[in-house]
Amino acid sequence: MRIIPLLFYIKDKKINDQFNIIWHVSSLTHPHIRSAISCLIYLKLAEHILNGFSIIDSYKKMQKEITAFFSERNISSYEQNHFSRILKQDISSLKEEYISSSGYVLHTLEASLWCLLNTSSYSEAVLKAVNLGDDTDTTATVVGAIAGMHYGIDNIPQEWVDSLVRKDDILQLSQQFAKKYGHEN
Numbered sequence: 096m097r098i099i100p101l102l103f104y105i106k107d108k109k110i111n112d113q114f115n116i117i118w119h120v121s122s123l124t125h126p127h128i129r130s131a132i133s134c135l136i137y138l139k140l141a142e143h144i145l146n147g148f149s150i151i152d153s154y155k156k157m158q159k160e161i162t163a164f165f166s167e168r169n170i171s172s173y174e175q176n177h178f179s180r181i182l183k184q185d186i187s188s189l190k191e192e193y194i195s196s197s198g199y200v201l202h203t204l205e206a207s208l209w210c211l212l213n214t215s216s217y218s219e220a221v222l223k224a225v226n227l228g229d230d231t232d233t234t235a236t237v238v239g240a241i242a243g244m245h246y247g248i249d250n251i252p253q254e255w256v257d258s259l260v261r262k263d264d265i266l267q268l269s270q271q272f273a274k275k276y277g278h279e280n
Contacts, residue, residue: 096203096233097124098134099240102141103276110164113138125200128174133204136161136181137237140208144244145278150211158182177201187212191227198230207237217246218255 101120105113117138118131125131139160143153162182165175178201180186186208196206206227214220217239224238225231243251259265 096236133200196227196229196234217242
């Protein structure tokens, strides 16, 4: 849920280099390959959205890239199988009762992708994540970052923005970050 800013540092690098950086950063709190792979999947999806692709097209591109990465990197079939609902199936086609948002990294990733692929606005995506229950702040944060990139700040309900504590500081820091990484808007 804290990895999205790393996208702006790794976005122009090769996938193996991206993974090595992600592994290093994500291991600070979650030192397991499954966490690093989950972060890679999430950031590859975000990278395609940042490049102007739709959520569904970004999902399909990510599926192909990660599947190829698994082969190139010799990721064990045991670990690969954990990601089969995301990579070999269409996670959006699952019924809600088969989606868990427990906070376990793989559940958070699946729930987030499912929410993003089954909604058509920022607020709908975030509310769907919250309404799944369990670890709602984690899932909604992961969903909100991608939904915000895709739909833009103007599509976040104004009352949500207005209720932020230190809103002006947050917006100023966001603008400085965007300027530094060439994504002013």
